[in-house]
Amino acid sequence: MSGVLTGKTALVTGSSAGLGEGIALRLAEDGAQVCLHGRNMERLAAARDRVAAATGGTVHAVAGDLSTNEGAQAVGKDVLAAMGGIDILVNNAGGESAGNGTSEWLDVSPEEWVATYNSNVASMVRMIRLAVPGMRERGWGRLIQLSSQSVDTPMPTIPDYQSAKAAIRALTRSLAKALAGTGITANSVSPGLTHSTNTDEWIRWMLSQQGWDGNAAEFDAKSDELMGHNFVGRVGQPADIAHAVAFLADPRAGMVNAIDILVDGGH
Template identity: 45%
Template sequence: MDLQLTGRRALVTGSSSGLGEAIALLLAQEGADVVVHGRDEARTRAVAEKVGAKAVAVGDLATDEGADAVAAVAGDVDVLVNNAGAYDHLGWADSTPEVWLRTYDVNVVSGVRMIHRFVPGMRARGWGRVIQIGGGLSGQPMAMQPHYNATLAARHNLAVSLARDLKGTGVTSNVVAPGAILVDSVQRLLTEMAPERGWGGEWAEIERNAAEDFVPNDVGRFGRPEEIAGAVAYLASPYADYISGATLRVDGGTIRSVQ
């Protein structure tokens, strides 16, 4: 299926590894001119070479200077994927106000900086896509990581507000909400935890049991980065022209909701 992305320029923030890398790779395969972004120049250039990207943008989006540097390299962008972000495993006792502020700046304000720099151009050209990478914890938060849960909720909320503001412009704003995704670091962690949790010795058994313990879902496993990339690519395409302010959950049914 041709998603008609040839000739479109896409910036995927935080695409030097993990979900962002998978998104950048699929968009490039669909014909988009992809700008790979990261904070580590060597790692970002390595992914850009793998993707076949012509542009490499290096900068910390938690700062205005970093955002300006990325915008200067990216140029006119048709598809903005706000994927960059960070999380930790702190609970309420350890997530100080300073941690909250830093997490909000990295996970929310960084995306706002990109919106301010690229959406005016989309409006002027009459076409564009803004896609936030959110998550189910935005609506069903857990006790741990309260600051991270809150930033996901903010990403979802700002996407809908932006969609209302973009009414009639030809530019859309939506969210892809992943469940627990099996990136390399997650697989390593689960494998290390398996012996003491009694999850088994073979990877298939470990994944099935870990999923049941952590993220029970209808599929019985963790998601794959490529599955998130597929949802992003769809929302980036003209086939999603009629989708506005929506959340596309890709979580195997982890979130129990009729909406």
């Protein structure tokens, strides 16, 4: 443990597995008191126990749905009861396209656009509104949103998802301006293709189409061979994204504000 975040509290939304859990683990390793969030308490409790066992730190878990005002308020109340405040908010919770994951542009209905925006953007806004007042009072805070590399190289499919991720970058920069001089910074991180529960399921399917026999020991190497189309030559790991988040959360990064860090191996 580096201890750079000792005395700080951190909420990582969408952290019952994969990328979010990896971020929570890293912040706990750096000394923060961490609260994990998800919608399934059983999965969430298991992730909490893994992070606590790995770091020996104080780790909490709060379940709730951030897609409604009432759900977000309940989560915020439980988090404040557990930790007393939120110094670092990592907005990772979100969702995929509300339509089919391979939906062509004109196949995604306006209603699906709204649903995707709500789960990916409005959910973050709800948590920001809950966290900022306390940060203002303390004169310090870190607001870190997870966007996506797809903003820079959008595909012709899942336009609702990619547009929502673009909105996250815009809201973050606007937020940084709105909070100028308060001691609170707002930044975003945009992962490229990174191992996670959903991503790995998709990669396994892609590999099976090419005759892969399902040997788990070969999965990472096969994934890199098939999907590692970047200058580094591999698919990202949750730790890669967690390092970027930890940098932005560090008190020594106070001059880093209103930026997006692209973590995609140069894709």
